[in-house]
Amino acid sequence: MSAAQRPLTAMIDPVTGPPDCTAYERGGGWQATRKALGTLSPADVTDIVTRSKLRGRGGAGFGTGQKWSFVPKEPASERRKYLIANADEMEPGTFKDRWLMEGNPLQLVEGMILAAYAVQAGHGIIFLRGEYHLACQRLEHAIGQARQLGWLGPNILGSAFSFDIHVHSSAGRYICGEETALLTTLEGRRATPRSKPPFPQTGGLWGAPSVVNNVETLCNLPPIIANGAEWFAALGLGDDGGTKIYGASGRVARPGAWELPMGTPLRQIIEEHAGGMRPGYRLRALLPGGASTAFLDASALDVAMDYASVEKAGSRLGTGMAIVLDDQTCPIGMIRNLEHFFAQESCGWCTPCRDGLPWVERLLDAIEEGTGTQEDMDQLGRHARMLGAPGRTFCAHAPGAMAPLASGLKLFADDFADHIAQCRCPQRHAA
Amino acid sequence: MTSIRIDGRDCPTRTGINLLQACLEAGENLPYFCWHPELGAVGACRQCAIRQFSGPDDKAGRIVMACMTPVSDNALISIDDAEARDFRAGVIEWLMVNHPHDCPVCEEGGECHLQDMTVMSGHNLRRYRFTKRTHRNQDLGPFVKHEMNRCIACYRCVRFYRDYAGGDDLAAFASHDHVYFGRAEDGVLQNAFSGNLAEICPTGVFTDKPFSATYSRKWDMRGAPSVCVHCAVGCNTIVNAREETLRRVLNRYHADINRYVLCDRGRFGHGFVNAPTRIRTPLCLMAGQQVALPLTEALEHFTRMAAQGTVGGIASPRAALESCFSLRALVGEARFSTGQTQLEQDCVQLAHTLLAKHPGALPTLHDMESADAVLVLGEDVCATAPRLGLSLRQSVRQASFHDADAARVPRWMDGAVRTLGAQSPSGLFVITPAPTDLDTVAAQSVRAVPDDIARLGFAIAHLIDPAAPAVADLTEADAALAQRVATALMAAQAPLVVSGMQYGAPALMQAAASIAAALARRVPRPGLSLIVPECNSMGLAMLGGVSLEAMLEMARAGELTTLVIVENDITRRLPPSDVAELVALVPNIVVIDHTATPLCRQADLVLPATTFSECSGTLVNLEGRAQRFFQVVFPAAPIQESWRWVQALARSMESGAEHNATSPADLPHTAWHLTDWQDLDDVLADLALAFPALAGAASAAPGADYRMNGQKLRSQTYRASGRTVIRSHISVHDRPPPASPDTPFSSSMEGAYGPDMPAPLVPGYQVPSWNSVQALNRFQQEIGGRLRGGAAGVRLFPPSDDGEARAYPYSTDIPPPFTPAADHTVLVLPQPCLFGSEELSMLSPPVAARAAPPMLRAAPRMAAFDRAILHLDDRPHSLPVSPLAGLPEGVVLCPTHRVMRAFRFPVRARLEGPHGTGEPS
Amino acid sequence: MSTAEETLPAALEAEIRALAAAEPYPRGASIAALKAVQRHFGWISTPHLRAVAELLGMSMDDLDGIATYFNLLFRKPVGRHVILLCDSVSCWIMGRDPLCAHLGRVLAIRQGETTADNAITLLPTVCIGHCDHAPAMLVDDTLHGDVDIPALDRLIPGLKEQP
Numbered sequence A: 001m002s003a004a005q006r007p008l009t010a011m012i013d014p015v016t017g018p019p020d021c022t023a024y025e026r027g028g029g030w031q032a033t034r035k036a037l038g039t040l041s042p043a044d045v046t047d048i049v050t051r052s053k054l055r056g057r058g059g060a061g062f063g064t065g066q067k068w069s070f071v072p073k074e075p076a077s078e079r080r081k082y083l084i085a086n087a088d089e090m091e092p093g094t095f096k097d098r099w100l101m102e103g104n105p106l107q108l109v110e111g112m113i114l115a116a117y118a119v120q121a122g123h124g125i126i127f128l129r130g131e132y133h134l135a136c137q138r139l140e141h142a143i144g145q146a147r148q149l150g151w152l153g154p155n156i157l158g159s160a161f162s163f164d165i166h167v168h169s170s171a172g173r174y175i176c177g178e179e180t181a182l183l184t185t186l187e188g189r190r191a192t193p194r195s196k197p198p199f200p201q202t203g204g205l206w207g208a209p210s211v212v213n214n215v216e217t218l219c220n221l222p223p224i225i226a227n228g229a230e231w232f233a234a235l236g237l238g239d240d241g242g243t244k245i246y247g248a249s250g251r252v253a254r255p256g257a258w259e260l261p262m263g264t265p266l267r268q269i270i271e272e273h274a275g276g277m278r279p280g281y282r283l284r285a286l287l288p289g290g291a292s293t294a295f296l297d298a299s300a301l302d303v304a305m306d307y308a309s310v311e312k313a314g315s316r317l318g319t320g321m322a323i324v325l326d327d328q329t330c331p332i333g334m335i336r337n338l339e340h341f342f343a344q345e346s347c348g349w350c351t352p353c354r355d356g357l358p359w360v361e362r363l364l365d366a367i368e369e370g371t372g373t374q375e376d377m378d379q380l381g382r383h384a385r386m387l388g389a390p391g392r393t394f395c396a397h398a399p400g401a402m403a404p405l406a407s408g409l410k411l412f413a414d415d416f417a418d419h420i421a422q423c424r425c426p427q428r429h430a431a
Numbered sequence B: 001m002t003s004i005r006i007d008g009r010d011c012p013t014r015t016g017i018n019l020l021q022a023c024l025e026a027g028e029n030l031p032y033f034c035w036h037p038e039l040g041a042v043g044a045c046r047q048c049a050i051r052q053f054s055g056p057d058d059k060a061g062r063i064v065m066a067c068m069t070p071v072s073d074n075a076l077i078s079i080d081d082a083e084a085r086d087f088r089a090g091v092i093e094w095l096m097v098n099h100p101h102d103c104p105v106c107e108e109g110g111e112c113h114l115q116d117m118t119v120m121s122g123h124n125l126r127r128y129r130f131t132k133r134t135h136r137n138q139d140l141g142p143f144v145k146h147e148m149n150r151c152i153a154c155y156r157c158v159r160f161y162r163d164y165a166g167g168d169d170l171a172a173f174a175s176h177d178h179v180y181f182g183r184a185e186d187g188v189l190q191n192a193f194s195g196n197l198a199e200i201c202p203t204g205v206f207t208d209k210p211f212s213a214t215y216s217r218k219w220d221m222r223g224a225p226s227v228c229v230h231c232a233v234g235c236n237t238i239v240n241a242r243e244e245t246l247r248r249v250l251n252r253y254h255a256d257i258n259r260y261v262l263c264d265r266g267r268f269g270h271g272f273v274n275a276p277t278r279i280r281t282p283l284c285l286m287a288g289q290q291v292a293l294p295l296t297e298a299l300e301h302f303t304r305m306a307a308q309g310t311v312g313g314i315a316s317p318r319a320a321l322e323s324c325f326s327l328r329a330l331v332g333e334a335r336f337s338t339g340q341t342q343l344e345q346d347c348v349q350l351a352h353t354l355l356a357k358h359p360g361a362l363p364t365l366h367d368m369e370s371a372d373a374v375l376v377l378g379e380d381v382c383a384t385a386p387r388l389g390l391s392l393r394q395s396v397r398q399a400s401f402h403d404a405d406a407a408r409v410p411r412w413m414d415g416a417v418r419t420l421g422a423q424s425p426s427g428l429f430v431i432t433p434a435p436t437d438l439d440t441v442a443a444q445s446v447r448a449v450p451d452d453i454a455r456l457g458f459a460i461a462h463l464i465d466p467a468a469p470a471v472a473d474l475t476e477a478d479a480a481l482a483q484r485v486a487t488a489l490m491a492a493q494a495p496l497v498v499s500g501m502q503y504g505a506p507a508l509m510q511a512a513a514s515i516a517a518a519l520a521r522r523v524p525r526p527g528l529s530l531i532v533p534e535c536n537s538m539g540l541a542m543l544g545g546v547s548l549e550a551m552l553e554m555a556r557a558g559e560l561t562t563l564v565i566v567e568n569d570i571t572r573r574l575p576p577s578d579v580a581e582l583v584a585l586v587p588n589i590v591v592i593d594h595t596a597t598p599l600c601r602q603a604d605l606v607l608p609a610t611t612f613s614e615c616s617g618t619l620v621n622l623e624g625r626a627q628r629f630f631q632v633v634f635p636a637a638p639i640q641e642s643w644r645w646v647q648a649l650a651r652s653m654e655s656g657a658e659h660n661a662t663s664p665a666d667l668p669h670t671a672w673h674l675t676d677w678q679d680l681d682d683v684l685a686d687l688a689l690a691f692p693a694l695a696g697a698a699s700a701a702p703g704a705d706y707r708m709n710g711q712k713l714r715s716q717t718y719r720a721s722g723r724t725v726i727r728s729h730i731s732v733h734d735r736p737p738p739a740s741p742d743t744p745f746s747s748s749m750e751g752a753y754g755p756d757m758p759a760p761l762v763p764g765y766q767v768p769s770w771n772s773v774q775a776l777n778r779f780q781q782e783i784g785g786r787l788r789g790g791a792a793g794v795r796l797f798p799p800s801d802d803g804e805a806r807a808y809p810y811s812t813d814i815p816p817p818f819t820p821a822a823d824h825t826v827l828v829l830p831q832p833c834l835f836g837s838e839e840l841s842m843l844s845p846p847v848a849a850r851a852a853p854p855m856l857r858a859a860p861r862m863a864a865f866d867r868a869i870l871h872l873d874d875r876p877h878s879l880p881v882s883p884l885a886g887l888p889e890g891v892v893l894c895p896t897h898r899v900m901r902a903f904r905f906p907v908r909a910r911l912e913g914p915h916g917t918g919e920p921s
Numbered sequence C: 001m002s003t004a005e006e007t008l009p010a011a012l013e014a015e016i017r018a019l020a021a022a023e024p025y026p027r028g029a030s031i032a033a034l035k036a037v038q039r040h041f042g043w044i045s046t047p048h049l050r051a052v053a054e055l056l057g058m059s060m061d062d063l064d065g066i067a068t069y070f071n072l073l074f075r076k077p078v079g080r081h082v083i084l085l086c087d088s089v090s091c092w093i094m095g096r097d098p099l100c101a102h103l104g105r106v107l108a109i110r111q112g113e114t115t116a117d118n119a120i121t122l123l124p125t126v127c128i129g130h131c132d133h134a135p136a137m138l139v140d141d142t143l144h145g146d147v148d149i150p151a152l153d154r155l156i157p158g159l160k161e162q163p
């Protein structure tokens, strides 16, 4: 695919490393900033983004332009507002934001400038997960250079707009990626999600209006502003515009991530880009968009990877990063691993999540270790039901945790039954 | 008003509350944990799940958390919905995953919210079959016990302790199902309201530690409504007793005063009642020794004393109105002292006068919570009126509430309001000599000496109303500060000025009143609150009497042969030389008190009185509210009420008079039928006649003849179990309940009880399905609002809302600026402490354990030595010194009553370094 | 621990002050400040926690509530090197359990423990975003992908010698 069709990753070159400001400009960078600050009003920028139909790439898929529209309109000079890049990327199986940040940090910086201009935020924060050391170095370097050249700081390009970015290196915990918990963390508190309202756009960080956008979402902005909403919308194969970073991990031949048109069929991602399964393994099922999406089995491979289609197939696009379960890995073991993750990463605020998930984990432990009972299956089903629906728990963490469990209970019913009947894990003992 | 439909039943309710509140107010049993009426909703426990339908055609509806959902007009909800019920039972089951099965040994048992909710949810089978996680407990000091395994992580404790009470040494630690609530390290909880954790915690994690030592189940104790005696705020309490010992003090809801919270001094100060310092028999001084003597002999002894000449009386601001009044009746107006020094009496009188003529509002504590600008002028309210300080702390949230209103976020949506209010400004200004607990939430806190604070206050009044006198020679900084405060107060809808008599400085109270009066020309009801020191200081101010100094003069003039001192240790008030002189001059000193004070040791006759738990009586708090406390313990004779002792003395005087052939009719008390009084209501009836201003005291609570459904009220829960067991080695028969002539209580399980009972008579909270303190919800007309049983107590000050502000003669008595003395003396300012300054609570072992050792505080330059010698009236005191930034030079702070017993108002004294005249012994 | 080790070096204290000053409220610097301490000492001891709390105007209980919440803040001493071995789903599929068992044998510790010579602490971690090279791990700040037993055997002796 040509570079023009890969606006997010066109400038990423693992050999030469991330482009500096000049190389970035040569590759088409800063055009959008010049255009926005020179010729567009903040409302124009929001309008273009709304028309581009860009949807948030952080997992929930909320319309980005629409999200911005709730922010009070005062100019940045009059009111403290924040634009925050969600670079917490802790969804198991997901490594797209790291790729973007390590590969071309300036594109994120520019995306943040554009978003901040649109909502008139003077303060930018990159909420970066603590383990991303290389990304941290490269972002700091890129920000420093951009600041030196006047892309960040007071009166950018001589305009009235001032904006700067600071990197917050986090200290772990998946829940920090949840946007309100992220804000709580930035305020130096325990990362518990907050109730909405107030939505971050009106009462976010330190009570000030704040926008939280995923890294990939933000990286889409420079090409959108530079090339226009229509160009972007046309990049997608279906209803959703633009490209998307898709990926695959597990026992595929070439695990990795690729920028592809939004709506690329799952089969193409797995079979072409990931090269199909490793020799000797068959695909059993997969989580299409990270750990908190429901399992799809091989029969769903023809689904187009856009928001609506994946949902119709019974799962969620999520982060678009698939995790593949092969035929020689125990599905119960995999679910147990996932639920261990979710139980451990619960913030401990609400009862069902805090005390329900560890119970689920223990039930799965028991089944996997051969001490499971039929009653345990009822308990798993009960938890999947009670924690799975939204509104039961304080935030979306527990429903996310139940997605692989609920789908797995159906899809792998026989495996569960075998574990209980044989009082052992058949797969582990076969190996 | 609006209406919602709960499971097909139309229930009138109100907007502005959440559905959980609406359901509870509608009498529904909907379980909850994390929501608390005073702390708002945060949606953590997920226990209050219900189903809500979007309209009549919506058959599916959705599960919502009732506490997080505002009432909307005609909302359709179902509590009974099978899935909602199932989910609620599920939540209990999750909470039980790690909860131990230790109810039988848990001190929360029988009044445990978790027990109630478990039963209510219907959950009864625990299917979790794996190992429970366990925690280590911490030693949190003398007040609160910690048992973390029982924790259900509702987050109430930290929300109360940190967000509400401003504590910072209790926190949530770790995450997921390892969350832990405690301190970073073992240690004493520092916040003044830590004891409330026992009531806030819905299970047995935090419990009352002193109570634990003499623990009894809720249902095996008698309860009585009471009033705290440890400061002038007058918080309402419930006292629990068993086997004629006082076991614990709980909060009793009063919508206008303490609401859901007591301070630790109030909750744990009751230990003096059971302390070894109690006097249990009459004592008389014989050859320098105090020996016990029988009642009749004691009274005969008094007859002889009275026959020797005139009898004077010294009352006490810590004694009930009835005791003070009876004494006044005994000795007559001329020889009746309030038991206060002249300065103290002048201050209390001034407070009374200023409040009574204040043209604006005299806010209740609850009103204070919604003051939008507050000036604290020279009073450490957190030490002198702790619960009031907590109300002032809440006032700083006003701006965030307004922000929430603007964002259309309900005020009870606690997390959201706190998020929105992160940058909302505080409207609280604190100007005091010493740091106070309110400093951290103040917009500004300033250190100055009382005279300079008064000057600032007058300057503020002048800025608000130019008709108020101007202050000459104000420093530039002070002028700017005055302007800032004046601007804030003038911009407020409900401004409030708080001062008091901690520094014995009338100018401070005058200045505060001037500001409030000046404000009255701009806003309808500016608030004024003046803090007086003791639980009945205000009542005594209304009763009147001469000062202690005047009594001393009388003694010097040889006009007193006998002094009857009621519940007053005057060694805390008069310098030792004065006490010694008084004792030497007056041949017969009679002390009626419950506790062996230093004064008792010098008394010729000591008569054992009841404590607040052993009698009934009336106290008038700092806002002029008369409140009744009721007897819960029936002490062994000859302990009796002070007023009954006084009555007994009157009778002996009568018999003595007959003997001496003088007419009993000439005795002062005969004017008031003192010897005819049968019960407390008789005393109050005469009090009302004698002091019309105090007439309201009689109706502070229903009289002893009150009956509900024709019955007395029971003071025990209906299922007392251990009543025969305890005495089974003696007899298995029930003992007849003790007679309780002064109360409408039956002191047993028999009698009427219910949520509609008169508010001043609620002996405890319990309704079917609700055995914990949460049963209170059912006793309120609206949750967080008034009690169903009406008001408790009667405010005695005439209401001043006659529309227009009364013309106010501003005080012109503006002190000159403070200048350090040239004669090497320093101004010693009293520093009252939450624990340590108040007389009775210091006799309670857990409170005494919390009192810090006395220490001086001085400006950093003066604190060059870490010890210094302070020459007070009695003797030199060698004390540690610690620096206090912001304190002017020439001033030291010294804890009241702890260095020299009588020290509590500013004095000038010599201070020298440790190498001065040598260490005093 | 000697008193010298209980106080923060002046440079670190200055760094924390600067972090706090850059925030609208000092507590916003909590995590950055604790991480600075950890970078310097390897972990956050109670005296250091108390010192940071003082600099940020927080109670130590408040700050410890945060320190104990986040898994990358260590409130217990760790070895000179910390191995964070991913235990999330892709790495698990690709065989992280046998690697963990191998490390356990070689180092004679379990996850969560530190070797007797204080050289290495082995901790499990959630997905570190290197799933295309699973199994993955972080050794101190360095990312390692496609880890296998021979790779571990090459790595460990060097780590043990390194200061």
Ligand SMILES: Cc1cc2nc3c(=O)[nH]c(=O)nc-3n(C[C@H](O)[C@H](O)[C@H](O)COP(=O)(O)O)c2cc1C
Binding pocket: A055, A056, A057, A058, A059, A060, A061, A062, A064, A067, A086, A087, A088, A089, A090, A091, A174, A175, A176, A177, A178, A179, A180, A212, A213, A214, A215, A217, A218, A395, A396, A397, A400
């Ligand atoms: C438990 C949980 C974890 C999340 N983690 C992340 C994350 O690591 N990165 C991210 O961008 N969004 C994450 N999200 C989604 C964010 O809450 C938020 O929707 C997103 O950052 C918004 O950005 P977008 O509109 O650009 O997608 C998470 C959500 C939940 C419920």
Ligand code: SF4
Binding pocket: B228, B229, B230, B231, B232, B233, B234, B235, B258, B262, B263, B264, B265, B266, B267, B385, B386, B387, B388
């Ligand atoms: S504030 Fe005063 S009246 Fe209230 S509990 Fe405390 S000491 Fe008692």
Ligand code: FES
Binding pocket: A092, A093, A094, C086, C087, C088, C089, C090, C091, C092, C126, C127, C128, C129, C130, C131, C132, C134, C135, C136
């Ligand atoms: S699952 Fe291990 S790095 Fe992603």
